[in-house]
Amino acid sequence: MNKTLFGALACASTVLLGACQSTPPVSTTDFAKPTVNTNFIKAHMQFLASDALEGRAPGTPGLEAASQYIAAEFMKYGVQPAGENGTYEQRITFRKANLVQESPTFTLEQGDKTIEFTYPKDFITSQSMFEKDSAVSAELVFVGHGMVAPDFGIDDYAGLDVNGKIIVRVPGRHASLPNEVGQHLGSSTEIRKNAVSRGAVGMITVTTPEYEERRPYARSLNSLHQERMDWVNPAGETSRSSKQIRGTAYLPLHSAQKLFANAPVSLDDIYAQIAAKQAPKGFAMSAKATLTKSSTHVDITSPNVVGMVEGSDPVLKNEYVVFSAHHDHLGVRQSVEKDRINNGAMDNATGTATLLETARMFAALPVKPKRSVLFVAVTAEEKGLLGSDYFAKYPTVPAQAMVANVNLDMPLLTFDFSDVIAFGAEHSSMQGYVADAIEELGITLTPDPWPHMNLFTRSDHYSFVKQGIPSVFLMPGIKTHDKNVDSENILMNFLKTHYHSPTDDMNQPFNWTAAFNFAHVNFNIGYEVANADARPMWNAQSFFGQTFGKSYNLAKTEE
Structure with a gap:
């Protein structure tokens, strides 16, 4: 001291x-x-x-x-x-991870056409919490918002095979969901959990006009050098990261259009659906992406x-x-x-x-x-x-x-x-x-x-x-x-x-x-x-009590 x-x-x-x-x-x-x-x-x-x-x-x-x-x-x-x-x-x-700024690459293959995206002009990515050098190459599948909520009749993965694939999603959530419920189900933790449980190996998020207005891509560039941190338990597990997701990217509007150039549904149509508060449906994109990056790690307590x-x-x-x-x-x-x-x-x-x-x-x-x-x-x-x-x-x-x-x-x-x-x-x-x-x-x-x-x-x-x-x-x-x-x-x-x-x-x-x-x-x-x-009890109608409070007695709903 x-x-x-x-x-x-x-x-x-x-x-x-x-x-x-x-x-x-x-x-x-x-x-x-x-x-x-x-x-x-x-x-x-x-x-x-x-x-x-x-x-x-x-x-x-x-x-x-x-x-x-x-x-x-x-x-x-x-x-x-x-x-x-x-x-x-x-x-x-805790593990602190930093992205080696010279390392990220993103190659898109659409039929006989190959596009090289430039970091960070055309995409940004996050560091790996597990690997010094990460690489993934797989087909792309669009999964809408990437949300799953059986109690609300929502499954953005319905009819889609994402095993061994890189998912592509748009941020946001289904307009029909209550606000707090939507915030939970649309959180990065839940989105990643849905992808991992279905075998996805990578994740690409494309911005929308609404998100671009709320948080311009240029502002995101201010965080390029920001470290990520996560706890590591004695088994080497972390709270939010997955070894299975080996590549990620976030795309601005101009890159998103290139990504969807050969897609069965245009990106403009998807944006229109979102603006009309409709949840976009998923589909295979007939494209392949290769993502690579390098990270550095330091453990602290x-x-x-x-x-x-x-x-x-x-x-x-x-x-x-x-x-x-x-x-x-x-x-x-x-x-x-x-x-x-x-x-x-x-x-x-x-x-x-x-x-x-x-x-x-x-x-x-x-x-x-x-x-x-x-x-x-x-x-x-x-x-x-x-x-x-x-x-x-x-x-x-x-x-x-x-x-x-x-x-x-x-x-x-x-x-x-x-x-x-x-x-x-x-x-x-x-x-x-x-x-x-x-x-x-x-x-x-x-x-x-x-x-x-x-x-x-x-x-x-x-x-x-x-x-x-x-x-x-x-x-x-x-x-x-x-x-x-x-x-x-x-x-x-x-x-x-x-x-x-x-x-x-x-x-x-x-x-x-x-x-x-x-x-x-x-x-x-x-x-x-x-x-x-008596100990506090969850209300019977509470989504959070029903979802997380199974070990507690649910309080009876007052009439």
């Missing part, structure tokens, strides 16, 4: 110690719940979002310091270690930090309510700008600080709740929810013992909110716990106002959902006690100007009343669930 980093850690600890000494002890006679201390939250954020931690990227000294800090705070509060081997850590191996407050019931203490928050961020930006450190104050020093304060409050309870409460500061969220995905699949407690997840990610603590949005609550009985938790603060519950943003599938709670665990992701809402404040505009402005930027630092106008209420609400949710007679 360098001197600057050590000094920042010492300073933060001193601030916290002073705050601790100014707080009266919790009474053990009247069993009052501890009160949120916003000085604690602010002190945690000051350290976690400091320049000394250099943006907290996985595998860097900055994130290691953040992890050690969180573990030290757990220890100070009396939160028990719940990681591996009696420690607070669950150490994960980074920890999830796990602490526990043991429950008081002799039976229910063996069940766990899980609080999660990611403590990683983006690190140092590769640019010529003067400020290159992505401090991640809002994303996610706010959530991590709230998790620490919630852990302190549970540890300070004179009478602990019936169930145990687990606090998991996950790593590598910014790399694709990797730390939470690993923990949800390989938890440090029995998997079936985790009964609920409360996720803390990027709460916008800059205005005195009067409502909250509980993403995912409507899928399970967690909605009732949220309603009870906010009642005493006079806060209301607002349905998801941005379904098009698919926030339900974009944070760490979703890793727990996919393992069948009812989960909720809380955010300050779109209403405020101050009628002169446009809270929705504040959120959208943050996303436009500060999100994933060096300006997401402690110079933003934080509202500590909001920090108090947000921590209070999340503590209340966990406390309610931890003391409930």
Whole structure:
């Protein structure tokens, strides 16, 4: 640890110690719940979002310091270690892969015609997580969006043979699907899973006019040198990649037209179908592609930090309510700008600080709740929810013992909110716990106002959902006690100007009343669930409960 980093850690600890000494002890006679201390939250954020931690990227000294800090705070509060081997850590191996920029090739054969696409003008590709040198040559089959959803009567592979072939697909999803369901079924993970299970050996995605307008191909070129990262388990398996898919490509509009030049259905007709909200049908393309590339690999480690407050019931203490928050961020930006450190104050020093304060409050309870409460500061969220995905699949407690997840990610603590949005609550009985938790603060519950943003599938709670665990992701809402404040505009402005930027630092106008209420609400949710007679249950009509919650009893749908 360098001197600057050590000094920042010492300073933060001193601030916290002073705050601790100014707080009266919790009474053990009247069993009052501890009160949120916003000085604690602010002190945690000051350290976690400091320049000394250099943006907290996985595998860097900055994130290691953040992890050690969180573990030290757990220890100070009396939160028990719940990681591996009696420690607070669950150490994960991650593989970082980079594409050798001079290596990608793409050759298209259409009858007696051969076309050589040029990288990156005509296509881009991603690095292999497994091979130093990758090559695949196979016939092409168009599979529409590449989606499979039997419950909704969708099978884009119907009547197609893709075994040993390279699939070609267009992004997007069937318009008939509910938004959150469509986001899940249309995710890259599900699309790849469908292709692999049917024997495909490669995947080519061609853009559409709609996608080109939303995310121009030229902007994608800014990410050419971006590394990919994935966890590697002891068996050498990764979370998202497949050794079977040996070649991939993403094509802009001009290359896509060449690819479909001899296809039985023109690309313009396919685009017209999509514009009319019709799902295009698949077909063999009477063409062959050869894709090659080279990649470099480096393995690193980074920890999830796990602490526990043991429950008081002799039976229910063996069940766990899980609080999660990611403590990683983006690190140092590769640019010529003067400020290159992505401090991640809002994303996610706010959530991590709230998790620490919630852990302190549970540890300070004179009478602990019936169930145990687990606090998991996950790593590598910014790399694709990797730390939470690993923990949800390989938890440090029995998997079936985790009964609920409360996720803390990027709460916008800059205005005195009067409502909250509980993403995912409507899928399970967690909605009732949220309603009870906010009642005493006079806060209301607002349905998801941005379904098009698919926030339900974009944070760490979703890793727990996919393992069948009812989960909720809380955010300050779109209403405020101050009628002169446009809270929705504040959120959208943050996303436009500060999100994933060096300006997401402690110079933003934080509202500590909001920090108090947000921590209070999340503590209340966990406390309610931890003391409930029965574990949370999925709603019977929930797609996510039906898909992932088979090991749980489904709640009866209320008439």
